[in-house]
Amino acid sequence: MNTILYPPPALRQPGHIEPCVDMLGRPLTDLRISVIDQCNFRCTYCMPAELYPSDYPFLPSSERLSFAQIETMARAFVRLGVDKIRITGGEPLLRKNLEQLIEALARLTTPDGRAVSIALTTNGSLLAAKARSLKNAGLDRVTVSLDSLDNGIFQRMNGVDFPVDKVLHGIEVAQAVGLNPVKVNMVVQKGVNDSQIVPLARHFRHTGVVLRLIEFMDVGGIGAWSRTHVVTSEAARALIAAEFPLVSLGEGKPLLHETASRYRYLDGGGEVGFISSVSQPFCGDCSRVRVSSDGKLFTCLFAQDGLDLRPQLDSAQGLESLLRRHWQRRGDRYSEVRGALAQASGRKQYRTVRMSLVGG
């Protein structure tokens, strides 16, 4: 593993804290916090309505981490090397007074004095109303999930007939208030919304919005999954490139610690990304950790069990050494392992935690 990542002793600043690396040499840089497991959508690939009826036993608010607990936890992670925090869910904008949490997180600085970047992933339904206050609270960037421009397809996929125009408006408002670059995540399912790949690419070219196409994954909580429903990044890219020629920004692979393979349009129309979690699962430089809304730590989206942090959230010192030890013991490469199993059989092979609890 490449140790050039870390400042050599001669270049270390006063107050330098030894970076925290796992058993495969991967540093801890990226924290995703799920602030709520509930959602106002029922996306067919995440929380299908038949599995998540209105009386589904979501976490009661008393079992969610409080903002003070999240801040304590985030502060410890930042001391260990985290410089990017993403707020997610469920639908994070359903959490009341989220701006207060963002204000607290935006004040964090790394041991060498840099600001921590704060991003949010949302379905966009409440974004137009909240973008300004989120920006004022210190949010840097936003990623909006949007699977179709066609209203009928979008309404079927979000499971609650939510109109696409409102999400598009939310994206415009987010751009206008400066939550840039706005990214749009599209989960592509064969025969469901693959007709929308080129229309979405066309729509967001020359707008500054970065569209990212995500392969439909076998995440927890969705019941049946089959590889036959996956449109590979390669296939999606070929569709786009046939109309709008593309140039790779990273030899067809994600850049260090990134999830998407990035491309730019040859004519200067902007950027588009592809997340190949199924066809090219890659754990090699994964530097992400996730915390569920009830305070469990997951070092991989495809892990089955999390480490309960709540008993440790009263002591910052104890928490930091627990997190350091836990990361140092990490050897996960579930994505690659599960990818090999799913490739071989074409079907899901094991249980994983539900996406809406641990966040995407």
Ligand SMILES: C[S@@+](CC[C@H](N)C(=O)[O-])C[C@H]1O[C@@H](n2cnc3c(N)ncnc32)[C@H](O)[C@@H]1O
């Ligand atoms: C779980 S959602 C949480 C945040 C917010 N509710 C949203 O939809 O953006 C985070 C991301 O996970 C993605 N996601 C959910 N289920 C997925 C699946 N089965 N395969 C691939 N991506 C999935 C969503 O598209 C979304 O971009």
Ligand code: SF4
């Ligand atoms: S992808 Fe996001 S919006 Fe859709 S059901 Fe899951 S949590 Fe809700």
